[in-house]
Amino acid sequence: MSGSLSNSPQEDDVSCEGGEESLVSCEGGGNATGPSPAIAPGIESIDARAAAVEIANSHNGKGIDPRIPALVPGFDAPFFQAGLAGYSDAAMRIIARRHGCPFCVTEALLDRTLLAGGRGFIKADLGEIADNVPGGEEDHPLAGQIMGSDPREMAASAIKMIEQGKRSDRAYREMAYEDGKFADPEQHQQLPEGVHVGRRDPSAGGAHGQRSFEVIDVNLACPVKKIKSKARGGHWLAEPEGAIRILEAVREAVPPEIPCAVKLRRAFDDTPEMAENFERIFAAAYDIGYAWATVHARTVEQRYVGPSRWTFFRELRAKHPDKVFFGSGDVWRAEDIFLMMKYGGVSGASVARGCIGNPWIFTQARALMRGEPSRPPTIAEQRAVLDEHFKLLVAVNGSMRPGLPKISADGAPTWSEKHAAKLMRKFGVRFSAHHPGAEAVRLKMIAVKDMADWNRVLDAHYR
Numbered sequence: 001m002s003g004s005l006s007n008s009p010q011e012d013d014v015s016c017e018g019g020e021e022s023l024v025s026c027e028g029g030g031n032a033t034g035p036s037p038a039i040a041p042g043i044e045s046i047d048a049r050a051a052a053v054e055i056a057n058s059h060n061g062k063g064i065d066p067r068i069p070a071l072v073p074g075f076d077a078p079f080f081q082a083g084l085a086g087y088s089d090a091a092m093r094i095i096a097r098r099h100g101c102p103f104c105v106t107e108a109l110l111d112r113t114l115l116a117g118g119r120g121f122i123k124a125d126l127g128e129i130a131d132n133v134p135g136g137e138e139d140h141p142l143a144g145q146i147m148g149s150d151p152r153e154m155a156a157s158a159i160k161m162i163e164q165g166k167r168s169d170r171a172y173r174e175m176a177y178e179d180g181k182f183a184d185p186e187q188h189q190q191l192p193e194g195v196h197v198g199r200r201d202p203s204a205g206g207a208h209g210q211r212s213f214e215v216i217d218v219n220l221a222c223p224v225k226k227i228k229s230k231a232r233g234g235h236w237l238a239e240p241e242g243a244i245r246i247l248e249a250v251r252e253a254v255p256p257e258i259p260c261a262v263k264l265r266r267a268f269d270d271t272p273e274m275a276e277n278f279e280r281i282f283a284a285a286y287d288i289g290y291a292w293a294t295v296h297a298r299t300v301e302q303r304y305v306g307p308s309r310w311t312f313f314r315e316l317r318a319k320h321p322d323k324v325f326f327g328s329g330d331v332w333r334a335e336d337i338f339l340m341m342k343y344g345g346v347s348g349a350s351v352a353r354g355c356i357g358n359p360w361i362f363t364q365a366r367a368l369m370r371g372e373p374s375r376p377p378t379i380a381e382q383r384a385v386l387d388e389h390f391k392l393l394v395a396v397n398g399s400m401r402p403g404l405p406k407i408s409a410d411g412a413p414t415w416s417e418k419h420a421a422k423l424m425r426k427f428g429v430r431f432s433a434h435h436p437g438a439e440a441v442r443l444k445m446i447a448v449k450d451m452a453d454w455n456r457v458l459d460a461h462y463r
């Protein structure tokens, strides 16, 4: 695989801007390397275009293992947009979907943030933006990803995600911290230690009547350090019993009709003990009833540095021929999705850094599956996305401060607009790479302060 994309992420791309998100983010902390060819000896003999067509024709022409759309209607192609802390909010997800992405994952939300009713939850709560964004309903199917240290907190926050705040914040906290409040032995949903909670009324929707998450994804992959020596994210790969307790608690709490999935790294580090831990957790997840695992083929120790090891996927597929699992790591171009599938035998690929500022990767993947070449976006297509993304960001951020105006009335930038500009500067670094005058455009984009600035850049460079 080439890995020599023109929109190469730079070292600093993975450092989300500080503030609240940095506490829960899975960001690379600035130590990620740019696009690298994955470790995949012999992959050069695979023709990605032929592989895409072969995959499109597989499963009776459905192009995806039918168990996946059976679990998640609408998930109709073998790739999805990964959780990307600091990036993959509703705006980025909607843009991806408009370019053919069939399924998205939120960034990892810390269970405690959710239970505290904090910003993490509001960010994921699309009901807040349904009135303002013509895509509130559009942002489905969606997995809500959670991460944490305590099985009960994880279970209670999974329920809170699904219910989208139908009960009071306090009620969810009581599920996590106080016994018996929702005790009802007739009900299925259950927290660890046998505490039952009321069953969700699937027709009721969330607090705002909107659709909920279609999947709950448990993050056992994030490399961010332990807090107060408590494991979370990828650190659970070094403590398999604890990891399995969390998986059990979440599966037990989430209504049976909602699939649970798990995000893993291939191991905590490269020792044989950690390889065994991975295998134990991976197998346990399916035994407990998880629908699939997404495996990032770097170790936790590796964070985002160096290549992903695609040979690991081959070995995993050989050991588990029937399991649905997705691969993650070093998908930089649409072609890589099909190379990973053909080489590693994964059921599909998770697209992560490769889709930041590059929603066209999904259009290109769909084109490849139709037997067409993947073509770069025209300037007009780029402009349309840059305009759309900014507006969606204003709407999404406006939803976090419901009382504030969403559009400038008298030309003065709103809070949402200023915040959107800050986010757009990060995306601009990647978006500009598609432009023939990339460097000049990048410098303009990273200086924008509001929508008027943004529009000036578009008028100057994207006519």
Ligand SMILES: Cc1cc2nc3c(=O)[nH]c(=O)nc-3n(C[C@H](O)[C@H](O)[C@H](O)COP(=O)(O)O)c2cc1C
Pocket (backbone or CB within 6 Å): 013, 014, 015, 016, 025, 026, 027, 028, 032, 082, 083, 084, 085, 086, 106, 107, 108, 145, 219, 221, 263, 296, 304, 308, 328, 329, 330, 331, 332, 350, 351, 352, 353, 354
């Ligand atoms: C900035 C950044 C934030 C990330 N946030 C999350 C996250 O919240 N949840 C998650 O499952 N993975 C997260 N990841 C990991 C990616 O989903 C993916 O597994 C990883 O980047 C490897 O894929 P890539 O090499 O194709 O980028 C993050 C990665 C980056 C670079």
